[in-house]
Amino acid sequence: MALYQQLPFFNPSVPFTRLIQGGLKDGMSITVCGRVLSDANRFQMDLKYGSDIALHFNPRYDGGSGYVMHNTYQNGGWGSEERKYETPFPKGQLFALQILVTLGSYKISTNGKPFSEYKHRMPFSWVDRIHMSGKVExxxxxxxxLAPHQxxxxxxxxxxxxxxxxxxLGKVIIIQGFINPQANRVGFSLRHKTGIAFDYSARFDENVVLCNNYEEGNWGKEQQSDLVPFKRGEPxxxxxxxxxxxYEVFVNGEQTHNYSHRVTKLEKIDVLEVSGDVQLTFVQP
Structure with a gap:
């Protein structure tokens, strides 16, 4: 199955509404990364068709403890609520929300951990838009x-x-976390059985980013640029x-590097590695 090739949206304003090209399909994953505002009382993610909402995912912070409400809006009315009394998105903190579409349900993960499952009340194939609103960036x-059972x-x-x-083609790899305050280097590598197709090395001690590949025991021609997008101690x-x-590389929503494919058999590239002075909170390989 070819990967979905709709380009990611970076740093969109809220409220956010976009068409989902081709609609939802079995096996499709939607990943939303952001930050809950410190004064948040609620925010929501809706998967929509016309005025109907197939999945209403609504974290609420009323009463201090907080919960997440799931529901469907169809034919002018809300269905029965499904609540989970847990707050996976603390106020003021970064989060990653992932919705995996399966034949029977939406499987929802938060910050890389399974959170809830919501069975379909209307055909997911009807869904053609995503909407986000509320106190969230x-x-x-x-x-x-995504690969089955990843x-x-x-x-x-x-x-x-x-x-x-x-x-x-169309594969999106997401790496989220915090750079250590005394960081010297942070690196990301896409590897295959006999080498490295893409090595990305941010070097704070030299104030540069180096991109390269490693084949048959030798490094290729190095590409070098300034260390503009990275800051010690920051997300x-x-x-x-x-x-x-x-490989189109975006750092904190800004496109920073393009690196030509030197290994053209993409299917052979099957390992992601992250190294260096970074604390990871979410990775989607």
């Missing part, structure tokens, strides 16, 4: 297919994960989008 909204794992560094099925979000000719 968004940094990224991305759409793609394990979530832990986010300890050094981090290593299999990219099931290898890279394909980090790196998105690597696999386009037809390049």
């Amino acid at each position: 968004l940094s990224l909204v991305a759409f793609q297919y 394990p979530l794992g832990s986010f300890t560094v050094p981090y290593k994960s299999i990219i099931h099925g290898g890279l394909q 980090l979000q790196v998105t690597i989008f696999c386009s037809r000719h390049y």
Whole structure:
């Protein structure tokens, strides 16, 4: 199955509404990254068709303890609420929300951990828009297919994960966390069996970013640029989008680098590694 190739949305304003090109399909994943405002009372994510809402995901902070309400709005009325009395998105903190579409339900994960499951009350194939509103800032909204039963794992560094099925056009890799205050280096690598297709190294001790590949025991021609997008002690979000000719790298929502494919058999590239002075909070390999 070819990966979904709608480009991610970076740093969109809220309220946010966009068409989902081609609509929802079994196996599609929607990933939303952002930050809950410190004065939040609620925010919501809706998957919509016309005036109907197939999935209304609504974290609320009323009464201090907080909960998440799930529901469907159809034919002019709300259905029965499904509540989970848990607050996976603390106020003022970064979050990653992931909705996986399956034939029977929406499987919802928060910050890389399973959170809830909401069974379909209307056909998911009707859904053609996503809507976000409320007391939240968004940094990224991305759409793609994920490998079935892809394990979530832990986010300890050094981090290593299999990219099931290898890279394909349209693949979106998301890395989110915090750069250590005394960081010297942070690195991301896309590897295959015999080498490194793409090595991205942010070097604070040299104030540069180096991009390269490693094949047959030798490094290729190095690409060097200033260390503009990275700051010690601050949040980090790196998105690597696999386009037809390049790895397009976005740091904190800004496109910073294009790196041409030197290994053209993308399906052979099946390992993501993260290393260096960073604390990870979410990774979507």
